Amino acid sequence: MTGFAVSTAGDLLTRVRERGPLVHCITNDVVVNFTANVLLALGAAPAMVDIPEESGVFAGVAGGLLINLGTPHAERRAAMEAAAPAAVEAGTPWVLDPVAIGALPVRTALAHRLRDLGPSVVRGNASEILALAGTGSGGRGVDATEGVDAATGAAVEIATKTGGVVAVSGAVDLITDGRRTVRIANGDALLTRVTGGGCALGAVMAAFAAVESDHFTATCAAVLVYTVAAEQAASFAGGPGSFAVAFLDALSAVTADDLARAARLS
Numbered sequence: 593m594t595g596f597a598v599s600t601a602g603d604l605l606t607r608v609r610e611r612g613p614l615v616h617c618i619t620n621d622v623v624v625n626f627t628a629n630v631l632l633a634l635g636a637a638p639a640m641v642d643i644p645e646e647s648g649v650f651a652g653v654a655g656g657l658l659i660n661l662g663t664p665h666a667e668r669r670a671a672m673e674a675a676a677p678a679a680v681e682a683g684t685p686w687v688l689d690p691v692a693i694g695a696l697p698v699r700t701a702l703a704h705r706l707r708d709l710g711p712s713v714v715r716g717n718a719s720e721i722l723a724l725a726g727t728g729s730g731g732r733g734v735d736a737t738e739g740v741d742a743a744t745g746a747a748v749e750i751a752t753k754t755g756g757v758v759a760v761s762g763a764v765d766l767i768t769d770g771r772r773t774v775r776i777a778n779g780d781a782l783l784t785r786v787t788g789g790g791c792a793l794g795a796v797m798a799a800f801a802a803v804e805s806d807h808f809t810a811t812c813a814a815v816l817v818y819t820v821a822a823e824q825a826a827s828f829a830g831g832p833g834s835f836a837v838a839f840l841d842a843l844s845a846v847t848a849d850d851l852a853r854a855a856r857l858s
């Protein structure tokens with residue numbers, strides 16, 4: 593008993609494909625194109641609206657919002673600070689990805705301000721989640737220096753304080769809302785050999801949260817779909833380049849039966 597039924601992931605995948613939720617992304621310069629392609633492959637509709645004069649209005653009409661701190665230029669920071677309260681006000685589910693916080697002061701302060709607005713989901717690697725809880729000094733740039741287990745306490749603490757969900761990525765992904773905790777052991781290390789493997793997952797979480805109000809269930813489904821598709825892609829890939837292409841194909845083709853067969857949950 594894990595607090596999450598695999599069959600639900602198949603149902604939510606169908607819902608995403610049928611409804612094509614509009615996902616508002618304020619993300620980093622490195623992963624914009626990959627993130628948009630991942631959302632399109634899944635069946636969602638990406639829109640990269642990242643200027644302050646537009647982001648508040650758009651956060652109110654989108655189905656879900658992603659705020660990713662990877663390359664937080666001043667104008668983009670202002671766009672984030674306009675979008676997050678607008679999402680809260682409108683009831684738009686939003687995902688915070690605190691990329692590379694800890695040692696870098698500007699994004700760390702911004703991440704703490706955004707955390708205090710109550711994101712529906714926080715997604716990061718173990719070093720980022722420890723830094724967001726105030727108990728770690730960050731990783732090595734955008735990469736984690738800690739395993740997921742080291743961040744379990746920090747994840748539960750953030751989830752309890754924000755009232756949202758926290759997802760810690762790594763060889764095993766951990767998802768918690770402070771009461772329920774699920775570990776998903778699917779995925780492939782090739783996801784760490786193409787840029788945006790974690791960043792695009794945040795956008796996929798926003799797509800699932802757009803179609804399911806239980807954001808814990810939505811986040812578990814997002815991780816399972818994403819990591820099972822990655823395993824399928826890896827079985828065809830000759831390396832990171834062909835993996836990235838095969839991953840888009842797998843996201844568009846993965847089925848509920850595939851999820852049921854492949855899921856490794858605890």
Ligand SMILES: Nc1ncnc2c1ncn2[C@@H]1O[C@H](COP(=O)(O)OP(=O)(O)OP(=O)(O)O)[C@@H](O)[C@H]1O
Nearest residue numbers: 717734761762763779780781783784788789790791
């Ligand atoms: N060693 C591994 N084996 C299998 N899957 C992995 C491994 N490491 C990470 N993943 C998968 O890769 C995805 C991204 O996780 P990762 O921890 O690399 O994110 P990140 O460090 O935040 O990435 P980004 O470079 O986008 O900031 C997750 O779905 C996770 O399941």
Ligand SMILES: Cc1ncsc1CCO
Nearest residue numbers: 620622662663734787788
């Ligand atoms: C490489 C890199 N640098 C800032 S954001 C980013 C994308 C992966 O997090």
